[in-house]
Amino acid sequence: MPQSAKQQWPKTNLGFFPTPFHELPNLSALYPENRVFIKRDDLTGLATGGNKTRKLEYLIGDALTRGANTIITAGAQQSNHCRQTAAACAMKGLKCHLLLGGQEPETYTGNLLLSHLLGANIHFTGENRKGEGIQAFMDKLRQAGDNPYEVPYGGSNLTGAMGFVEAAGELQLQLKEHDIRIDYIFFASSSGAMQAGLMLGMELYGLEAVLMPINIDKEELADHKLENHMQALCQEGKARLALKDPDKPVTMPLIHDFDKAGYGVVTENETDAIRQLARHEGIILDPVYTARAYYGMMHYLGSGLLKKQANVLFWHTGGIPATLHYTEDLTRLQA
Ligand SMILES: *Cc1c(COP(=O)(O)O)cnc(C)c1O
Secondary structure: OHHHHHHHOOOOOOOOOOOOOEOHHHHHHHHHOOOEEEEEEHHHOOOOOOOHHHHHHHHHHHHHHOOOOOEEEOOOOOOOOHHHHHHHHHHOEEEEEEEEEEEOOOOHHHHHHHHHHOEEEEOOOOOOOOOOOHHHHHHHHOOOOHHHHHHHHOOOOOOHHHHHHHHHEEEHHHHHHHHOOOOOOEEOOOOOOHHHHHHHHHHHHOOOOOOEEEOHHHHHHHHHHHHHHHHHHHHHHHHHEEEEEEEEOOOOOEEEOOOOOOOOOOOHHHHHHHHHHHHHHOOOOOOOOOOHHHHHHHHHHHOOOOOOOOOEEEOOOOHHHHHHOOHHHHHHOOO
């Protein structure tokens, strides 16, 4: 990262970087028009890994700089973000409060189980799964003498996005080392900071590729909420990173074709995706995010819609514990 960015956004190390970048040879053979590559953010290391590790390096870095002793964040019960936040807090000696949607289940599985094992204080918040009650909770913690720090839903503010600004530089270096050009980057987009960070980082580091973000949560579509949020992150980020034309709206890619079933609903699309990558390459996808995004990529790989001889990258963003939660849906997976 440039020196000015390092000064603005202090960082703490939480994972193993760079994450591996490699070809998927059996998929390249399956789709002979293309070569298919993968970026392994499922291997960041933070309590089974995932893309939130990158954001948390900056968010927890900020919290520590401000002298916080308690982190509070929110999400769904199977939130990968909350599980990685709980792990980061354990590493840094911080207290952790998670506000999770829904009612307390009888047994804890997947990410919820891991968040519990990692020592997080878990609060079940019914209808709310996007941090609606955080402010009131922060006030209570302050009254009790804590110095709490809010990590927003999905870790998706500009501070969190810095993790993916840095990731774009990391990938750029790996492409140089391997002397490979990437034409398209497929990934799951949901709370927005991964995408906004990548867009900023690609500009900062001169990484050229077409982003193919697959929208996951159709609720985020209402009034273009996600697009507007990412737009704001990009404009603020451009100004603070001293990039060109900070006020000019950026063209915001977001592919809406695969979110119709709703958030966390596992359909044949997701099971097709899991089956293909597992059985050709021995790599596991999660059914909520990465399988939906991978299915989007499968659709494009088979369609003739990509330019000829394109090199395609799938950015694996983690989520493995959720795979071990959706047991009924995934037991039905056939050969
Ligand atoms: C959070 C998450 C994403 C989406 O990243 P955002 O920055 O929220 O858009 C994708 N995949 C997995 C597995 C995630 O946990």
